[in-house]
Amino acid sequence: MAFQFTVNSSAVSVDAPADTPLLWVIREELKLTGTKFGCGVGLCGACVVHVDGKRAFSCQTQVSNVAGKEVTTIEGLSPDSSHPVQKAWLAERVPQCGYCQSGQIMSAADLLKRNPHPTRAEIVAQMSGHICRCGTYLRILRAIERAAREAPSNAQHVRAEP
């Protein structure tokens, strides 16, 4: 069965069984392999993408459920790694093996979009749905705090305050 939706602003049409997880469509049909397979049960967060601007675990999202929607993957977060979260990730030297980091970055971007100045507790609550087996959690925390501080829109926001 064919499903139409957009991925990183490009229209796509995918012929797949309706219950196929979006994860496998993205990775093996569309060849956007930055989104990762980690657990298949929505417990590790390696597969996180944005659907209509909100984070979604693509291993738990059936392709039929994204028909007509906009999907953004790590490849579409920015054209040149210039998203504040990506920049902060490099500044804090977050990744080790790096396998989980696409999902972590997509979740962090989702958080900052909804909540430009999250508290530490809010960051921990959002990010505890992810597993980083290399244990980069403290750097992820620092990177999100840095991104919140340094994001252009946030910087303006800070300047606007007395």
Add this chain to the structure above:
Amino acid sequence: MNQLACPKTGFSRRGFMIWISGLTFAVAVGRERFGHAATEAPDIAGTPFNPWVSIAPSGEISIMAPATEMGQGSLTSLPLILADELDADWSKVVIVPAPPIGKIYGNPSMFGAMLTAHSLSVQGYFTPLRTFGAQVRAVLLDNVAKHWNVPSAELSTEPSVVVHAKSGRRIGYGEIVAFAEIPAVAPAIKPEALKKPSDFRLIGHDVMRVELPTKVNGSAIYAIDVQVPGMIYGAILRSPVQGGAPDNIDDAAAKAVAGVIDVVRLPYGVGVLAKTPWAAFNAKSALESGVTWQRSGKAWGFDSDEGLDAFAADARDLNMPTTVDWYKQGDAEAALAQAATKMEAEYRCHYAYHAQMEPLNAVASVSAAGDAAEVWCGTQYPTAAQAASARALDIPAERIKLNYTLLGGGFGRRGDYAEEFVVDAVLMAKCAQRPVPVKVMWTREDDVHNGHFRPITAHYLRAGLDASGKLIAYDQRLVGDRVLPAENPQFFRDSHDRDYQLMGGVQLTYYDIPNQYAGQIPRDTGVRTAPLRGIGDIANKFVAESFLDEVAHKRSVDPMQFRLELLKNTPRGQKVLQRVGEMADWGRKRDNTALGCAFIVYNDTLISGVAEVSIDHSTGQIRVQNFWCVVDCGIAVQPDNIVAQFEGGIVYGLGLALTEEISIRDGAVQQNNFYDYRVMRMYEVPDIHVEVIPTDNHPTGVGQMPVPIVAPAVNNAVARLTGVRLRESPMTQERVKKALG
């Protein structure tokens, strides 16, 4: 920014001129390419100066990286070590993953194997890489001296530039290539001719890890990401117990799944070939009720709790012989007999799982005649992956073109000799319509059920103190599930039946304990085991450092002071221990929390740790608020990366200490996925404070070194907080609650 000529393959189109002394073999030139390559191998630019370095007229310097990259940073740090001695401009360096040729690129500290493990990459390659870099620099200087007709001694280098100070002339490395003559014999470099640490330009100065930018935008390529035109997918249903073989196969339900191409019998399982991963996984699930298994394999009937009870009984039974006297110093038995005070204790550790984030997988394509193959995989052991692929097809290793990629975590899981996840892809590609490439992926459940675990161990310890309270005897008998004979039989033979994966860290050579004995009593349960980040040291340091705290308590001395006394002959150790005490404010009493300390030396890396914990008595949950850690690993090649490895290693150690446990019933793994194998998440992670004390000693490992410091420091803090000593790892809520009564 540095380029990474990867993650593809490092095969060069041309042969290298081999003149490193001792290397007298030829490198295969222009190997036959086979199959549907995803990408062409990078053609290394410029003139090869030795198997490690080529310099192009543009000034681009290609340096081989002999270790695989799983997050530990060796892809950057090893070429950087060479580049420092070559005095290369780091911005002009291109890093090329070395081809799987053990004789050239093998680690001297690893029996010469091209195996990235045991945190031995920097330690083993440090001096050879510096020497290779110095040789190339010497050749450049000699060429310029001849070209300018000046004495070589008047020349010096700045990054990628040869300078003649007297005349003010300068020439870039790339320009030298035009007239460079490369001698047939490498210039001899004496150790004292190498740079002094104060002259390092790169070592000790943090650089961006070369592959890091690819890890924030999705462009980093792991084996699971490899895309080969025409590729199909494979999934394999394996026996629930190691060594089991399929008996009856009813594949009707599996074949009815849309997209399934074929169902094939393998010696150890049943494989599905399908057009998509989803079809392959669904068909594998559909096979589960249709396959019966021969109860071949040793582990059928094995229960890990009962097994551990039996191990513990054997450890206590002094008549049960040890197979190897692992460590002997003085006469522990005689000293025990004379001791004024005797103590004994028993500890136990359970199986644990690597849980690398990238489930095991590989891609392979086999030629129509079955006489050659191309393989893509993420492995810690490229030469073994190549050899295993060749064995699976019964063809020579030279007929396997191996492409290795970045690893989505290794932790020891991707380093054993069998490399069964690579064999999966090769066998499935052989069964496919050759030469159709096949990507075989394990699900997380496959990865847990078929894990290779850190072993179960039971430890019986005895200590003897003389009348003054000095610790004069320390004796340990360790009964544990064997690792090395299962993981790498050749290494086991080379090690004279000493299973260092099991026994690592059991000796306390750095402590002033005159009489010590450690005995190895291995058992073969048939359960798959493997080195896991920290190997035997995880169990053995948990045990030793916990027991030493018991001794300190018995003597009523401060546990940190007790260790400082034991370290009287190890001043570097005293320094790291004192420093961690300062950082943690060791002497300060806390409300509702307590501190515990530990000290270890792990392959010559010295580490101290202090944990601050609290306990929820109603649930038995241990909470770690803070963890302070100090390390002296000699020359700190990349200081921030050392800190990163320690932060991550402490998190890894916390999981092993608190929640991670694999149990076996009737030979089968009981856990399935991250809902019943609990690893640390962000909300459970303490504040971690790491300090590196750089010294001028030869650099030693960091990747796995922090893992074993965690459990004993936590256990010692719990004992101080509650007065109750925990004796089993992991220290799960249930165990803590039971112990607290």
